[in-house]
Amino acid sequence: MFSRCKGRTGKMFLMLAVASCLTFVASLVYLSTVNGYRFSREVPCTPRKHVAFMKIHKTGSSTVLNLLYRYGDAKNLTFALPPDDHLGYPNLFRATFVKDFAKNPGKEYNIICNHMRFNLPEVKKVTGDDSFIFTILRNPDSVAESAFPYFHSVAPVFGAVKTLTEFVRKLDKVFNPKTLNSFYAHNLLWFDLGGDAEAGAEGPHVDQTLKKLDSTFHLVLLAEYFDQSLVLLREALCWDMEDMVSFQLNARDPSTRSSLPPDLLSTLQRWNALDWHLYRHFNTSFWQRVEQYGVDRMERDVKHIHHLRQKIQDICLQSSTPEAKSKSSSYIKSPDNGWAKISGYILKGNLTGQTKEMCTRMVLPEGKYLKRLMSKQG
DSSP: OHHHHHHHHHHHHHHHHHHHHHHHHHHHHHHHHHSSOTTOOSSOOOOOOOEEEEOOTTSSHHHHHHHHHHHHHHTTOOBOOOSSSSSSTTSBOOGGGSTTTTTOTTOOOOEEOSOOBOOHHHHHHHHOTTOEEEEEEOOHHHHHHHHHHHSTTTOHHHHTSSSHHHHHHTHHHHOOTTSTTGGGGSOHHHHHTTOOTTSOSSSHHHHHHHHHHHHHOSEEEEGGGHHHHHHHHHHHHTOOGGGGOOOOOSOBOGGGOOOOOHHHHHHHHHHTHHHHHHHHHHHHHHHHHHHHHOHHHHHHHHHHHHHHHHHHHHHHBSOSSOBSOOOOTTEEEOOOBTTBOBOEEEBOTTOOHHHHHHHHHHHOOHHHHHHHHHHHHO
């Protein structure tokens, strides 16, 4: 009798064990296809903890900044923070621009990501020689269109006219490189990356600069292909797909956007020729990276990011579309800047606890998040 019960128990235990194993394997497969492919990386890797992000103006960089803020905040990494809202811009970056760096030059910093004018040797003094260095670019026409209303009140070369169309028509009359903040109006991408915006669009310095940037940046994202960029970034950093989920921040209300007729657009492109050299060069290398990653794999992972973003939107937001204005107490947006009207998001009113905190951080303006991190790091 006992032996028969023992045999049945053994069989039952074996069946339960097999079922548990199958459930576990199924869970792994599910996680590998739904929660960031954690178990299907082609090469085992270790998450990068030393990151330098070159935050370029008007490229969607505020959204990337928020992503880095949230990741570093959650992992208790140390940020190289500015004393105010930027790291000495528009001067070429120096390590001493980092808050308290001079007092403690041996301190370990994990992430540097606020606005600066790029200067590689000084950046490495902060995050080390092994840091992952990346940036983001955008179509120079879109950069110029966005910069005009945003910096209209701080750049006299913009303030001298009422529209971008008028600015392009009167370039020879209104632009002076010696005027305060004129860099916002001419080859802004090139300038932010440390180059001379007035150097001319032809000559050996162009190829030399592009080669130098090629060897400096481990990855260059493209704003027009933001989700594909996030997939490449996730792979390069060895972070989880969930870490890449983000909402578009600092977006302008469509009412402040403008367009140029074809003839003036050609003039603007010649005007920002150095920026176009940059954009075309790194657009080519970007799609080479996509090919290396695998086109089918990229398509699948972009869909996965869309799925994760939609899931978080459904939890957090009343509407996935940024709102130009709202009287809701749950409305969160960055301040307007110049003529640019910045849109924000309305959080759902029933959020509480950790969910509310998570949702708030997803849409928190960079200035407010910076203050949080300053308070946290002391």
